[in-house]
Amino acid sequence: MTESRVPGGDAAAVLEALAANGLKAVWAAGRAGALERALDLVRPGDVIGSGGSVTLGEIGLVDVLRAGRVRGEPVTYLDAYRKGMPREESVAARRRSLAADLYFSGTNAITRAGELVNVDGYGNRVAALTFGPGRVCVVAGVNKIVPDLHAALARIRTVAAPRNCRRLDRRTPCRDTGVCDEPACRAPDRICNVLSVIRRAPGGGDITVILVGEPLGF
Numbered sequence: 001m002t003e004s005r006v007p008g009g010d011a012a013a014v015l016e017a018l019a020a021n022g023l024k025a026v027w028a029a030g031r032a033g034a035l036e037r038a039l040d041l042v043r044p045g046d047v048i049g050s051g052g053s054v055t056l057g058e059i060g061l062v063d064v065l066r067a068g069r070v071r072g073e074p075v076t077y078l079d080a081y082r083k084g085m086p087r088e089e090s091v092a093a094r095r096r097s098l099a100a101d102l103y104f105s106g107t108n109a110i111t112r113a114g115e116l117v118n119v120d121g122y123g124n125r126v127a128a129l130t131f132g133p134g135r136v137c138v139v140a141g142v143n144k145i146v147p148d149l150h151a152a153l154a155r156i157r158t159v160a161a162p163r164n165c166r167r168l169d170r171r172t173p174c175r176d177t178g179v180c181d182e183p184a185c186r187a188p189d190r191i192c193n194v195l196s197v198i199r200r201a202p203g204g205g206d207i208t209v210i211l212v213g214e215p216l217g218f
């Protein structure tokens with residue numbers, strides 16, 4: 001754990017649980033510190049991929065990566081989320097990101113037991129989190145902490161998915177009602193097609209989780 005202001009309560013328990021699960025747990029008191037801890041993981045010349053994430057944008061990481069330099073050193077960012085980007089180009093960038101040196105992502109929920117819970121429409125993000133890029137970094141605000149897996153799924157259905165469907169202009173039942181209607185959600189726009197629970201660090205995985213002491217993302 002790094003940073004001087006060590007958290008208490010749920011955050012401290014989650015950091016301990018993440019570490020016990022074989023993940024590298026890092027604390028950042030706020031978004032500025034989170035950006036620095038994320039940039040600490042970048043090596044000169046890295047090819048970097050990312051999941052689509054409001055959190056990564058809010059800490060300023062996406063802007064840094066798009067500029068192509070981290071602390072004066074060149075990096076290559078496989079940007080799959082530029083506004084107006086053709087779908088084929090975006091899918092190709094997501095596919096190439098699975099072989100990146102370093103992958104950044106947010107997460108939909110973290111349980112008190114230190115589990116990372118995510119749903120994906122394409123599955124690229126959960127694939128990258130579990131196997132592919134040599135180094136993975138997950139950034140999460142304390143608002144993502146939930147008691148258990150049941151609460152994680154509830155959070156996804158009532159908070160993360162509806163807000164993301166509105167952000168991404170997806171025509172799904174939850175977008176308008178704020179509540180999941182899974183049997184009715186057959187639209188190609190559905191974002192809950194793949195569910196991933198990382199209970200422990202996958203074999204050969206190098207996953208850092210930066211837990212941030214403020215609400216971030218959805």
Ligand code: SF4
Binds near residue numbers: 174
């Ligand atoms: S399954 Fe469909 S309606 Fe339910 S949360 Fe996911 S996108 Fe929304």
